[in-house]
Amino acid sequence: MKYELVMGLEVHVELATESKIFCSCGGHAAANEPNDCVCPACCGMPGMLPVTNKHAVELAVMAGTLLNCKINQYTTFDKKSYYYPDLPGAYQITQWFNPICVEGSVEVTTKSGTRTIGIKQIHMEEDAGKLVHDDWTATSLVDYNRTSVPLIEIVSKPDFRSGEEVIAYLEKLKSLFRFAKISECEEGAMRCDVNISVRPEGSDTLGVRSEIKNMSSLSSIARAIEYEAARHIDALERNTEVLVQETRRYDDVKGRTFPMRNKETAADYRYFPDPNLMPIIIDDEWIAKIREELPVPAEVKYEQYVNAGISEKDAATLTAERNLCDILDGAVELGCSHKDVAGWLLTDCAGILRRNNTTIDKLDIAPAKLSKIIDMTNSGDITRVAGKKVLTAVIEKDVDVESFISENNLTAQNNTDLIASVVQKVIDANPAAVADYKNGKTKAIQALMGGVMRELRGNGDAATVNELIIKKLSE
Amino acid sequence: MKYYISEISAKGSVAVDDNILVKGTPASCGSRMLESFVPLFNAEAVDRLINAGYEISGKTNIGEFSLDLLGETSYFGECTENGNLVSAAASLVAKGDIDAAVNTDVSGYPRRAAAVSGIDFLKPTYGTVSRYGIVAAVCSAEQIGVSAKNAKKVKELISVIAGHDSKDGTSLPADSYSYELTSASGMKVCIIKELFDKASDDVKKSVSDYADKLRSVGVTVDEVSVPEVFAIHAAWNILLCAEFCNNVSRFDGVKYGYRSENYKNIDELYVNSRTEGFGFITKASVLYGSDVLSKGRYNDCYDKALRIRRVALNKMKELFASYNAVLTPVCSQKNYQPYEICDAFEKAYDENLFTAIPSITGLPAMVTKGVQLIADSFCDATLLSLADSVEETEVM
Amino acid sequence: MTNEKLQDLLDVNELRLTDDETVRMISLFQKMNGCEASLSDINTDNVDIMVHVQPLTNVLREDFRDQKFSRESLLEGAPEHTEDSWQVPILVK
Numbered sequence: 006m007k008y009e010l011v012m013g014l015e016v017h018v019e020l021a022t023e024s025k026i027f028c029s030c031g032g033h034a035a036a037n038e039p040n041d042c043v044c045p046a047c048c049g050m051p052g053m054l055p056v057t058n059k060h061a062v063e064l065a066v067m068a069g070t071l072l073n074c075k076i077n078q079y080t081t082f083d084k085k086s087y088y089y090p091d092l093p094g095a096y097q098i099t100q101w102f103n104p105i106c107v108e109g110s111v112e113v114t115t116k117s118g119t120r121t122i123g124i125k126q127i128h129m130e131e132d133a134g135k136l137v138h139d140d141w142t143a144t145s146l147v148d149y150n151r152t153s154v155p156l157i158e159i160v161s162k163p164d165f166r167s168g169e170e171v172i173a174y175l176e177k178l179k180s181l182f183r184f185a186k187i188s189e190c191e192e193g194a195m196r197c198d199v200n201i202s203v204r205p206e207g208s209d210t211l212g213v214r215s216e217i218k219n220m221s222s223l224s225s226i227a228r229a230i231e232y233e234a235a236r237h238i239d240a241l242e243r244n245t246e247v248l249v250q251e252t253r254r255y256d257d258v259k260g261r262t263f264p265m266r267n268k269e270t271a272a273d274y275r276y277f278p279d280p281n282l283m284p285i286i287i288d289d290e291w292i293a294k295i296r297e298e299l300p301v302p303a304e305v306k307y308e309q310y311v312n313a314g315i316s317e318k319d320a321a322t323l324t325a326e327r328n329l330c331d332i333l334d335g336a337v338e339l340g341c342s343h344k345d346v347a348g349w350l351l352t353d354c355a356g357i358l359r360r361n362n363t364t365i366d367k368l369d370i371a372p373a374k375l376s377k378i379i380d381m382t383n384s385g386d387i388t389r390v391a392g393k394k395v396l397t398a399v400i401e402k403d404v405d406v407e408s409f410i411s412e413n414n415l416t417a418q419n420n421t422d423l424i425a426s427v428v429q430k431v432i433d434a435n436p437a438a439v440a441d442y443k444n445g446k447t448k449a450i451q452a453l454m455g456g457v458m459r460e461l462r463g464n465g466d467a468a469t470v471n472e473l474i475i476k477k478l479s480e
Numbered sequence: 481m482k483y484y485i486s487e488i489s490a491k492g493s494v495a496v497d498d499n500i501l502v503k504g505t506p507a508s509c510g511s512r513m514l515e516s517f518v519p520l521f522n523a524e525a526v527d528r529l530i531n532a533g534y535e536i537s538g539k540t541n542i543g544e545f546s547l548d549l550l551g552e553t554s555y556f557g558e559c560t561e562n563g564n565l566v567s568a569a570a571s572l573v574a575k576g577d578i579d580a581a582v583n584t585d586v587s588g589y590p591r592r593a594a595a596v597s598g599i600d601f602l603k604p605t606y607g608t609v610s611r612y613g614i615v616a617a618v619c620s621a622e623q624i625g626v627s628a629k630n631a632k633k634v635k636e637l638i639s640v641i642a643g644h645d646s647k648d649g650t651s652l653p654a655d656s657y658s659y660e661l662t663s664a665s666g667m668k669v670c671i672i673k674e675l676f677d678k679a680s681d682d683v684k685k686s687v688s689d690y691a692d693k694l695r696s697v698g699v700t701v702d703e704v705s706v707p708e709v710f711a712i713h714a715a716w717n718i719l720l721c722a723e724f725c726n727n728v729s730r731f732d733g734v735k736y737g738y739r740s741e742n743y744k745n746i747d748e749l750y751v752n753s754r755t756e757g758f759g760f761i762t763k764a765s766v767l768y769g770s771d772v773l774s775k776g777r778y779n780d781c782y783d784k785a786l787r788i789r790r791v792a793l794n795k796m797k798e799l800f801a802s803y804n805a806v807l808t809p810v811c812s813q814k815n816y817q818p819y820e821i822c823d824a825f826e827k828a829y830d831e832n833l834f835t836a837i838p839s840i841t842g843l844p845a846m847v848t849k850g851v852q853l854i855a856d857s858f859c860d861a862t863l864l865s866l867a868d869s870v871e872e873t874e875v876m
Numbered sequence: 877m878t879n880e881k882l883q884d885l886l887d888v889n890e891l892r893l894t895d896d897e898t899v900r901m902i903s904l905f906q907k908m909n910g911c912e913a914s915l916s917d918i919n920t921d922n923v924d925i926m927v928h929v930q931p932l933t934n935v936l937r938e939d940f941r942d943q944k945f946s947r948e949s950l951l952e953g954a955p956e957h958t959e960d961s962w963q964v965p966i967l968v969k
Contacts, residue, residue, distance in 0.1 A: 022939050029942040039960040040947045045520055048950050048962070049730040051615040052501045052519060056649045060939035081927075084726055086773075088750055088890055090964045095729035138966055145746075146961035147734070273888065275773035277722060277782060278927040280620030281649055283935045520949055607930045620927065649935040650928065711917040717908070725889065732890065734964055739955035745965050750890035763893065764901060767885050768908055771877075774885075781912065786927060787920035793929065822900055826907065842929030857930070 007206040008238050012165035012199055012230070016178060017156050019132065019194040020064045021186055026131050026155035027055035027098065033194060036150040039137075047134075047149045049093030054281050057082075061155035062105070062285060064187045065129050066295045068157055069106030071181045072124050076292055080105045082129075082282040085274040090147050091134040099158075101276040104128035105287075113173040122174055123162035132156050163200065163211070168230040171199065172223055184303050184327045196221045199230060203237035212237065213248035217255050217262055229255035233262050306330055313343035319351055326366045335372025341379050349379055353393055357400050374399050377406045390463040391415040417466050421473070424457070424465055428473045431456040442478055450474060482556045483568040484538040485510075492537030494529055494637070495569050495581040497590075499546055500624065501613040502526050502536060509615050510542045510554035513757030517737045523613020524648070525582055525624045525641040532640045537578050541568040543824075544759045545617050545728065546586040547720075549816055549831060550593050553761045553824045564815040567593030573627050574599050580628040580637045586617045587720050587828065588810070588835025594627055594847040595810045600867055601627045602634045605857045606842025607652035609638075610645035618723045619650075621839045631848065631868035635659050638860070657858040664869035665698030667804040667862070669853070674709045675834055679809040686850040687809055690870070693849070694807075697869040701807065704799065709833070712792045715785035716836035717829055718772045722782055725769030728762060764825035793841040800856040805866060810834050810852035877905035 022032045031042040046053035069076050083101040109124035134149040159178065165171050179195060182188040188195065197220050202212035217233060220226045232255070239245040253262040301309075303324040310320035310333075323329045329350055336346045354375075355365045378399070382392035387410060394415060398404045410416060431453055432439055441449035450471075457470050485498045486505045496502060499509040501519035508514045522530070529536065543553040550567040552558035559568050569581035570593035583590035585603040594601035603625040614622060626637040639659050645651045669691075676687060691701040733739035733753025740752035758766075772781035799806055812831060819827065838845035838854050846853045846863035849870065855862045882901060886892060893901060947960060956963040 024939055024941045029937070029940065029944075031941045031943060035941065040950070040962075041960075042943065043947060043950055044943070044945045045950065048735050049732075050517075050519070050736060050950075051507075051727075051730065052521065052523065052613045054612055054616075054619075054648050054650075056647065056935060056937045058939050059936035062936065086726055086729060088729070088732065090734050090746060090962075090967065093730065093735060095732060096726055136967060137961070140966070142963075143966045144956075144963045145965070145967045146958060146963060148961055273775050275726075275770060275775075275778075275888075277726070277773055277778075278786075278925070280723065280927055283649060283928060283932045285936070286933045516953065518953055520945055607932075620929070646937070650930065650932065652930060652932070708918055710911075710914040714908075714911045714914050717911070729889070733955060735962055736953040736955070743965065746967055747890075749965060751892055754890050755892040758891075760897060760900075763891055763897070764904060766889050766891065767882070767901060768905070770885050770889050771905070781915075783925060784915050784920060786925035787923045788915065788918050789929070790923050790926035791918050791920065793926065822897070826904060829908070829911075 006242070008203050008241070009206045009208075010166055010168075010201065010203055010230075010234050011163050011211060012171060012201045013163035014159075014161045014165065014171065014174065014200070015198040016159045016161075016175065017196045018068070018159065018178070018182060018188045018190065020061050020155040020157060021188050022058055022060050022064065022155055024058060025153040026058050026061045026129070027153050028053065030153070033154050034189070039146070039148040040150060042150045043152070047093065047152045049095075055098060055279075057282060057285070058155060061129060062287070063295050063298070064155075065105045065127060065157050066287060066292060067185055067299055068159070068182065068187050069109065069127050070296055070299060071185060071187075072106070072109040072111050072127065072159065074106035074109030074124055074127060076106055076287055077103060078287050079103060079284055080287065081284045082279045083276050084279050085276050087272050087274060089133070090145065091136050091152075093134065093149055093152055097131060097133065098279055098282070099130035100128035102278065111174065111177060113170050113177055115167065115169040115173050117167070117169070120164070120166075120170065122164045122170070125160045125162050127157050127159050130156050130158060168227050168234075171230060172227055175223055175226070180303065180325065185299055186327060193221050197226055199226065201230065201233050201237070203234060203241065212241075214250050215248070215262070216252045218252055218265065220255055225255060225257045228257070228260060229262060232260060236262070300327065300330075310343060310347070315343050315347045319347050322351060323347060328366065328368055332368065332370060332372050332375060336376040336379065339373060339376040341376045345379050345383070346375065349375065349396070353396055354400065357397050361401065368400070370400055374406050381406075381410075385417055385466055387415050388417050388464055388466065390458075391417065414462070415464060417464050421469065424461070424469055425473050425477075427457050427460045427465075428470070428477055431460065432474075432477055439478065450478075481559055482541050482554070483559060483572055485541050485556060487538040488536045489538070492535040493579040494534045495537045495540045495572055495578050496526060497542050497546070497569060497581070497583045498539040499542060499584050499615040499617070500526060500582060501615070502539060505539055507539070507615060508555070510544045510546070510551065510556065511758065511762070512555040513731045513738045513754075514615070515555065515738065519613075521613065523624075524610035524645045526613065528641050528643070529582070534640070540572065540581060543589065544762050545615070545724070546584055546589050547617070547724070547761050547765060548589065548824050548828050550589065550596060552818065553759055553821060555759065558818060560818060563817065564596070565818055566597055570594055570597035570599055570601075570627055573597070573629060576629075580626055580633055582624055582626055582637070582641065584614050584617075584622055585625050585839070586622045587716075587832055587839055590625060590627060591810045591835055591845060591847045591852060592831065595850045595852075596815060598850065599627055599629055600631055600634050601625055601847045602638055602860060602863065603838055603845045604638055604642060604860050605657065605844045607650050608642045608657060608858075608860070610643075610648040610651050612645055612647040616727045618720050619727065620719065620723060621842065623842075630871050631846075631864045635661065635864050635868075657860065659861050659864060661861065661868055662865045664694070664866045667866065668700045668702070668802065669694055669805045669807050669866070670702045670704040670799060670803045671807045672706045672709065673703050674706055675808040676703075678812060678833060680813045682814045683809045683811060683850070686814070687807065690849050690851045691807065693870045693873065694866065697873060699866065699869075702803070706795060708791065708795055709837070711788055712840060713833045713836045715788035715792070716840040717768075717832055718781050718785040719789070719840060720832070721765045721769030722773050723769070725766040725773070728758075728766060731757065733757070760822055761824040761828065789840050792837060793843075796837065796841055796843060796854070797856065804855065804859070804862050806854040808834060808837075808852045808854065810847050810850070814850065877902050877909070
């Protein structure tokens with residue numbers, strides 16, 4: 006018999022705020038050491054009261070907009086109770102009764118085509134802390150840095166029919182959220198629970214469902230789905246076990262899922278409205294203002310770039326990273342051409358970052374500085390080689406372009422007399438190359454060019470140098 | 481007989497209950513669980529007192545998380561005088577050791593305490609005094625109020641501690657109220673018959689005597705029927721216990737405070753710390769509160785109680801369309817004798833009948849001369865004026 | 877209220893009662909369940925819930941970071957801790 010997979014996803018995404026959702030401790034990216042972004046509220050001490058971070062609400066509305074959701078104009082917070090050492094108050098503030106966004110959809114494309122995945126709701130909540138288990142001392146160490154970092158949980162409808170769709174969906178969320186600066190979606194900042202069941206193809210009743218909790222790497226999610234589907238099918242086909250509705254966790258090392266402790270899963274969370282947090286009314290005016298903050302979507306940017314003459318491959322690379330688009334658009338606004346900036350970004354900047362063992366998504370350069378370097382190179386004020394030197398200094402040390410050029414004597418040498426004298430000197434010193442050239446080996450001119458450029462410390466205008474060498478050699 | 485859990489300054493004129501945080505001084509809340517808990521910041525009300533030049537005398541003993549009648553469930557022992565229970569703070573004020581005390585009115589304890597000790601206490605309108613720095617028990621209802629010998633002193637202190645605080649998300653703008661005293665003459669007050677009928681004869685007499693005194697200063701006093709009081713009482717106990725259960729779940733032996741010595745794993749650490757750290761009144765409140773929030777019971781209990789809260793407020797607003805204030809008993813009896821600790825939950829549950837309306841609605845309530853006056857939101861000044869007008873007749 | 881249901885409540889609240897307290901608690905539940913009967917005195921069919929007694933909305937703070945408390949001070953009162961973390965008996969994975 007052929008079987009069909011039916012899956013729904015709950016995806017938790019950490020929002021890229023400066024501070025936490027209910028207190029002003031540093032947010033998702035601020036922590037350096039355990040418990041260095043913690044206040045009395047974060048470690049469950051009494052006395053402090055939660056006050057909601059406005060930016061977290063705005064980012065949740067942005068996410069809802071990108072996933073075509075209806076924004077609930079009346080939204081509230083609730084408390085969910087359970088005991089675990091990573092939850093300092095033994096309750097989590099979440100949205101149970103009135104989530105911020107409902108009824109959305111997103112299209113995912115796989116080899117088998119494009120399908121629409123329904124979004125049931127998006128709600129805001131606070132994250133829990135982290136536990137590090139130390140077998141030597143038989144203790145677990147509790148770190149509350151992540152406590153109260155804002156999350157959105159995106160709950161899909163059970164619309165997934167293959168592991169590929171799940172991965173495509175997660176990749177899509179990741180690129181949408183990164184591009185809109187809603188979340189950096191780095192390792193661990195996007196976590197996923199998969200509800201999975203299996204049924205004979207064509208059936209419209211659902212099979213027994215298991216929920217695999219808290220996975221963060223795409224490859225392990227794919228493997229977990231594969232394992233779990235096989236387990237369900239084995240149970241149905243060969244009666245290897247009786248399936249029960251349960252929560253499981255995936256062990257990536259063993260490549261298997263295991264049932265979780267009953268206590269963790271059968272709990273009644275006793276949700277109730279949080280009396281400390283007043284309702285949030287998101288009116289049309291506020292929604293419109295938030296939507297203005299949304300960037301032009303990556304697909305639209307891609308079209309723009311291709312129309313401006315950038316190759317499709319380069320346009321795809323550029324629109325995968327919001328920072329590259331921001332730098333490119335900024336430099337274009339200052340008068341550079343799309344093609345020029347794209348070249349400098351993807352060749353020169355990428356090369357410099359690679360040498361610094363980092364990647365292009367980390368590029369941080371003021372568009373004004375980049376456009377200045379491009380302009381000066383194009384106008385011949387500095388050579389391409391000098392331009393690259395300046396660029397390196399700007400990326401590594403954020404130097405001022407003009408003072409760096411003057412301090413390092415990088416202004417291009419256009420003085421024909423000076424260049425001519427250097428050319429003569431190099432020709433005199435390289436009789437072999439001159440002879441080769443005269444015997445028809447025109448490539449020998451490269452050696453002479455190199456010599457002249459070295460003498461001029463890279464600042465010679467290449468066209469002028471070339472012209473003068475040919476002139477001298479033909480004399 | 482422990483009046484203070486921690487003494488701070490012998491010269492101090494204002495005491496602070498032990499569930500209100502003073503930086504560097506333990507905040508036990510009358511519980512073994514928090515005996516060793518030392519807060520890292522001052523409550524907003526404490527900061528305001530200190531900034532206004534008041535010195536804090538110390539942290540007064542309270543019943544465990546202020547749930548009980550008068551403080552008798554404190555891990556550090558009860559206070560009695562002449563064989564009757566008294567509250568530490570109210571007794572210190574009555575004896576003149578201090579001028580005033582600030583107390584968290586969780587479910588009416590400082591109102592009962594004022595009645596028993598013959599002093600005044602104002603539970604202000606919810607949202608007017610910041611709850612920042614209270615060891616939370618019932619966030620939707622509790623308010624810091626002021627105990628003092630007379631209404632003028634209460635007015636002086638409440639004017640200091642009230643005001644907007646951005647650290648409390650339920651704090652109201654300060655321009656919505658003031659504490660200006662006016663003449664009570666011409667005001668109208670009504671007595672809720674159902675509550676009057678439930679009080680002992682000597683309490684009934686106190687209420688009738690107070691009604692006479694009000695009449696003598698030109699106030700009209702009527703009687704009204706509010707048959708909803710019993711449903712409101714049940715609803716209040718539901719909200720109280722449910723929120724309380726959630727708020728004390730943070731006390732688990734992991735981060736601070738009491739940890740049992742007897743554990744081998746996290747479950748034993750939790751269960752033994754909480755079982756040894758809490759008294760029976762806390763355990764009973766937690767169990768009932770957790771029950772009313774559970775899946776099968778939420779709609780009939782918690783949700784229903786939240787709807788009754790709206791009905792209660794609407795009912796009171798109806799009364800305030802015709803009356804400036806409502807007069808009720810605040811205790812079933814004039815004095816309470818010490819009793820078996822296992823009865824504490826039930827005693828408080830029952831006595832909350834008289835304190836429930838202001839607690840569940842957030843309306844201001846004032847206890848003076850052993851009776852309770854309730855006014856509309858932001859009309860705390862009406863209560864102070866009524867109390868002051870009667871007190872003035874006695875000075876003369 | 878039955879002994880089994882009470883045990884569930886104790887479990888979910890990480891508490892234990894003595895035998896005497898258990899008897900007492902069950903009788904308290906009977907009493908409170910009796911009081912709950914009065915809830916139906918009030919018809920709430922067309923009444924909304926009221927979580928907050930004051931009608932405030934949109935109480936929000938701006939997104940800026942303000943780290944006021946040191947890790948050392950927060951860990952000082954911990955029953956068991958390392959230099960940088962709270963400590964509990966190991967959680968079985």
